[in-house]
Amino acid sequence: MAEGAVKLRCPICKKPVKSTDPDFPFCSERCRTIDLGKWASGQYVISSPVKDTEDEFGPESEAERPDDE
């Protein structure tokens, strides 16, 4: 077992990568480029705001009103 070398897996191809690898955390420059391409093409979307369309059902719905006179 080598000391000081942490083994992780390439996030692209899942091959084991050593932390001492120049392309870490990727196994190769190819995988690094693929990852960059993913970001550039928008495959990694951090968050897309979902529009809330349930406003028409407000808390003041008249169906809840007691109807005893």
Ligand SMILES: [Zn+2]
């Ligand atoms: Zn890889």
